[in-house]
Amino acid sequence: MIISTWGISLREMWEGFSACDLRFKDVALRLGGARVLRQDPFECLVQFLCSSNNNIGRITGMVDFISSLGVYLGSVEGFDFHEFPSLERLSLVSENEFRAAGFGYRAKYIVGTVKSLQSKPGGGAEWLASLRNLDLNEVVEALCTLPGVGPKVAACIALFSLDQHHAIPVDTHVWQIATRYLIPELANARLTPKLCIRVAEAFVSKFGKYAGWAQTVLFIAELPLQKALLQPTFESQKKKKSIRNKGESGFDEHSGGRECQTHNC
Structure with a gap:
C-alpha cells in the first residue's frame, strides 16, 4: 500500500476520489504516481x-x-x-x-x-x-x-x-477543468475573483479536505505531454462507457459522472 508523508494511504484516497468523479478515475489509472510534496x-x-x-x-x-x-x-x-x-x-x-x-x-x-x-x-x-x-x-x-x-x-x-491540503490555486487552466467537469453551467462566464472562490468551493465540495491533491492530479493530466499520453486511453474508455451506459438515465458527462453521495471522499 502506498503511504504518504503524513501516514495517509494514497491508494485509499485515490479510490475515494475515483468513486466521486469519473474524470479522476480515468486519470488516476495512468497517473497513480502523481502526489503532493511537502516542500520547505x-x-x-x-x-x-x-x-x-x-x-x-x-x-x-x-x-x-x-x-x-x-x-x-x-x-x-x-x-x-x-x-x-x-x-x-x-x-x-x-x-x-x-x-x-x-x-x-x-x-x-x-x-x-x-x-x-x-x-x-x-x-x-x-x-x-x-x-x-x-x-x-x-x-x-x-x-x-x-x-x-x-x-x-x-x-x-x-x-x-504549508499543509493546506484543500487549497486550490485557481488560474485559467484550473478554471477550464472546473467548468468542463465540475461546474459546466459557468463555462461561458469570465473568470473573476468571486468565481475563483466558487471554483475552489466546487473542488472541496467534490473531493473534501484533500481537494488540493485531487486538483493537482487533474491539472497534471491537462499538461500537453501528459494529455498526449493519456488521450488514447481516454478515447478507448469513452467508447466502452458509451456502450455500457447506453440507455441509462442520470449520467452527466459534463460533470464527470454521478455525484458522490457524501462528498466526503
Missing part, C-alpha cells in the same frame, strides 16, 4: 516567484541558477547537486544579478521578498513555518503581503508546503 516553505515560495507568467523551461533554468548558489552536495552521473540556498545567502544576490541571469521583472520580487522575510519576527524561515498553524484564508492573506505573491501563488505555496 522558503524553497517553495522562491520557486513559485520564478513561475509567474513563465514556462517550465525557463522556470527550471531559474531554479537551477538559484540552487547553484547553495552548498555543493556532490555530483551524480554528471549532474551537480546543491542544497537550496538559505534566506541569508539569497540576501547577498542583487536585483541586477538576478536580471543578468534572465529573471526579468521577477528579480525585484525575489529581492523584495527576501528583504521582507528578513524583517519578520524570529526570522523569515520561522515566520513561514508558523503559517502551518493558521487557517487557509489567514495563510493566503499573510503570504500576499510579500512582493510578487498574489492569491494564486499563495494558494500554491499553501498547498505544497
Whole structure:
C-alpha cells in the first residue's frame, strides 16, 4: 500500500476520489504516481516567484541558477547537486544579478521578498513555518503581503508546503477543468475573483479536505505531454462507457459522472 508523508494511504484516497468523479478515475489509472510534496516553505515560495507568467523551461533554468548558489552536495552521473540556498545567502544576490541571469521583472520580487522575510519576527524561515498553524484564508492573506505573491501563488505555496491540503490555486487552466467537469453551467462566464472562490468551493465540495491533491492530479493530466499520453486511453474508455451506459438515465458527462453521495471522499 502506498503511504504518504503524513501516514495517509494514497491508494485509499485515490479510490475515494475515483468513486466521486469519473474524470479522476480515468486519470488516476495512468497517473497513480502523481502526489503532493511537502516542500520547505522558503524553497517553495522562491520557486513559485520564478513561475509567474513563465514556462517550465525557463522556470527550471531559474531554479537551477538559484540552487547553484547553495552548498555543493556532490555530483551524480554528471549532474551537480546543491542544497537550496538559505534566506541569508539569497540576501547577498542583487536585483541586477538576478536580471543578468534572465529573471526579468521577477528579480525585484525575489529581492523584495527576501528583504521582507528578513524583517519578520524570529526570522523569515520561522515566520513561514508558523503559517502551518493558521487557517487557509489567514495563510493566503499573510503570504500576499510579500512582493510578487498574489492569491494564486499563495494558494500554491499553501498547498505544497504549508499543509493546506484543500487549497486550490485557481488560474485559467484550473478554471477550464472546473467548468468542463465540475461546474459546466459557468463555462461561458469570465473568470473573476468571486468565481475563483466558487471554483475552489466546487473542488472541496467534490473531493473534501484533500481537494488540493485531487486538483493537482487533474491539472497534471491537462499538461500537453501528459494529455498526449493519456488521450488514447481516454478515447478507448469513452467508447466502452458509451456502450455500457447506453440507455441509462442520470449520467452527466459534463460533470464527470454521478455525484458522490457524501462528498466526503
